[in-house]
Amino acid sequence: xHSKIFALIMATLILILVVDRIRRxxxxxxxxxxxxxxxxxxxxxxxxxxWLRQLSHWAGFALPSNFIFFxxxxxxxxxxxLLTIHINEQNSRTESLAQAIAKLDYQLKKFEKEGSPKxx
Numbered sequence: 001x002h003s004k005i006f007a008l009i010m011a012t013l014i015l016i017l018v019v020d021r022i023r024r025x026x027x028x029x030x031x032x033x034x035x036x037x038x039x040x041x042x043x044x045x046x047x048x049x050x051w052l053r054q055l056s057h058w059a060g061f062a063l064p065s066n067f068i069f070f071x072x073x074x075x076x077x078x079x080x081x082l083l084t085i086h087i088n089e090q091n092s093r094t095e096s097l098a099q100a101i102a103k104l105d106y107q108l109k110k111f112e113k114e115g116s117p118k119x120x
Contacts, residue, residue, distance in 0.1 A: 004046055004049070007042060007046045008043065008046050008047075010042075011039045011042035011043045011046065012039075012043070014035065014038075014039045015036065015039040015040070015043070018032050018035045018036055018039065019036075031082070031086075034075070034078065034079055034082065038075055049064075052064050052067070052068075055067070056068075
């Protein structure tokens with residue numbers, strides 16, 4: 001199979017999968033944006049391969065394939081950074097929730113020790 005056709009098929013499948021995941025609310029748009037942009041870029045540069053050659057030459061790469069591998073590496077680093085930020089936010093939220101639960105538990109135990117007022 002020609003590499004151009006394979007790249008078009010794979011980018012289209014990823015694009016369809018991501019849009020379907022967004023539609024079914026299995027993926028938020030915030031995290032799907034990187035996948036959508038990369039899929040559109042692959043589709044664009046597959047169709048306009050002369051632009052890819054010119055861009056890779058302008059960036060100082062001898063071969064467009066080396067430029068593509070460089071872009072993939074940048075994508076992986078960028079996505080890892082986004083996921084790291086998300087994990088840190090989730091850890092902060094989890095810590096806040098644990099503290100709130102501990103506070104409520106303390107107040108409940110204190111209330112149980114004091115005893116509830118008796119009703120007539």
